[in-house]
Amino acid sequence: MPELVFFSGTMDCGKSTLALQIGHNRSARGLQGVIFTRDDRAGQGKLSSRLGLVTDAVEADEGMDVYAHIVDRVSRGGRVDYVIVDEAQFLAPVQIDQLARVVDDLGLDVFAFGITTDFRTKLFPGSQRLIELADRIEALQVEALCWCGARATHNARTVDGEMVVEGAQVVVGDVNRQAGEVGYEVLCRRHHRRRLTAETARAGTLSPDVLPVAADS
Ligand SMILES: Nc1ncnc2c1ncn2[C@@H]1O[C@H](COP(=O)(O)OP(=O)(O)O)[C@@H](O)[C@H]1O
Numbered sequence: 001m002p003e004l005v006f007f008s009g010t011m012d013c014g015k016s017t018l019a020l021q022i023g024h025n026r027s028a029r030g031l032q033g034v035i036f037t038r039d040d041r042a043g044q045g046k047l048s049s050r051l052g053l054v055t056d057a058v059e060a061d062e063g064m065d066v067y068a069h070i071v072d073r074v075s076r077g078g079r080v081d082y083v084i085v086d087e088a089q090f091l092a093p094v095q096i097d098q099l100a101r102v103v104d105d106l107g108l109d110v111f112a113f114g115i116t117t118d119f120r121t122k123l124f125p126g127s128q129r130l131i132e133l134a135d136r137i138e139a140l141q142v143e144a145l146c147w148c149g150a151r152a153t154h155n156a157r158t159v160d161g162e163m164v165v166e167g168a169q170v171v172v173g174d175v176n177r178q179a180g181e182v183g184y185e186v187l188c189r190r191h192h193r194r195r196l197t198a199e200t201a202r203a204g205t206l207s208p209d210v211l212p213v214a215a216d217s
């Protein structure tokens with residue numbers, strides 16, 4: 001049975017890498033897929049992984065009917081055996097409904113990859129719809145780690161290493177950003193709740209407040 005599968009995890013846990021691997025293994029066996037993405041860091045119409053691999057993709061712009069795109073391709077004589085969607089959190093809920101229709105009406109597997117929650121721990125609308133509609137939700141096996149060593153479960157947005165909690169839901173960016181740039185850091189829930197990033201934890205341990213006080217001072 002064809003399925004709508006949602007592979008989810010924090011930023012930097014290997015989602016795009018897995019998307020590329022699934023596509024590679026299928027194309028190695030002669031299958032042809034459509035790869036959609038939205039706002040990849042590498043630019044429009046790209047699916048990129050931090051391991052350095054990148055492939056061309058169809059940019060699923062706002063308002064694009066992804067079901068109609070596939071029907072159109074097939075009706076022009078193109079072959080489509082499966083569908084991959086990266087950065088699926090950025091798709092509109094209606095586009096996720098269209099992906100479910102691709103599975104049910106066209107009989108194609110759809111593999112969607114994305115983060116579930118934003119820097120404020122709120123679901124992205126596209127991810128919420130995927131959780132509501134997916135046949136299966138898969139957590140990635142390679143877990144990203146918080147600076148404390150615990151499994152990272154949440155995405156923090158940072159400026160100069162400090163966690164920020166105000167701003168637009170969508171700001172395309174990466175982990176390990178330069179000073180002054182908006183960046184991201186994955187954290188365990190405990191440290192996300194306390195807004196304790198690697199930088200602020202490091203500064204805390206160096207702070208005079210926590211240095212041992214001499215007995216005679
Ligand atoms: N130099 C490296 N050597 C080995 N693995 C790496 C290297 N750089 C990145 N990675 C792996 O790539 C993962 C990020 O992959 P990516 O597909 O870009 O993540 P996502 O799409 O989930 O944000 C990291 O968690 C790490 O496991």
Ligand SMILES: Cc1cn([C@H]2C[C@H](O)[C@@H](COP(=O)(O)O)O2)c(=O)[nH]c1=O
Pocket residue numbers: 010011012015016039040041114115117118119120155156157169170171172173174184
């Ligand atoms: C938490 C969060 C992330 N984003 C952006 C930042 C990146 O461009 C993507 C996630 O990409 P990845 O391949 O999973 O690393 O999402 C955002 O716009 N808003 C957020 O709150």
